[in-house]
Amino acid sequence: MQPYASLLANGKKRFETRYRRTSKRGLVAIHAGRGQYAPPTDEAQEKYFELIRQSKELTGISFPCLPRGYIVGVAQLVACEYIIDANEERAILTDKRNPESGVMEIRGEELQFGDFRKGRYAWIFENFFAAPEPIAALGKQGWWKTEVPDGWGK
Incomplete structure (x- = not known):
């Protein structure tokens, strides 16, 4: 959903938080659903409306103009980590890629871009590419195959 997609x-959000893990890795198309996000709690609603107010500053596009029902870019999905602890100031994730500490700490602005409650998962993305022209696409639940133009994500 927008403005998260x-x-x-645009690489402002590096983690997609979900209730389930994924073993998927590699280049992933980022699809902005046509629907409107409905925050589940008053706190989530407050954070969401603040994001909407900041959308132009963060993405370069005001919220009403953000594309819906389009592939808006691609990114590399590089890891999926379990959220082992969280509060208003930080979230602690497992980090199998870092053998020394074994954990990753998330602080600051990134926390408002996801649901970092303990017991959820953070899908970690790198190498972001925002589409110069979004591609109309009907989204589906789960993973689905699509074609993106040559040069995207390279």
């Missing part, structure tokens, strides 16, 4: 495509 555009934040991810």
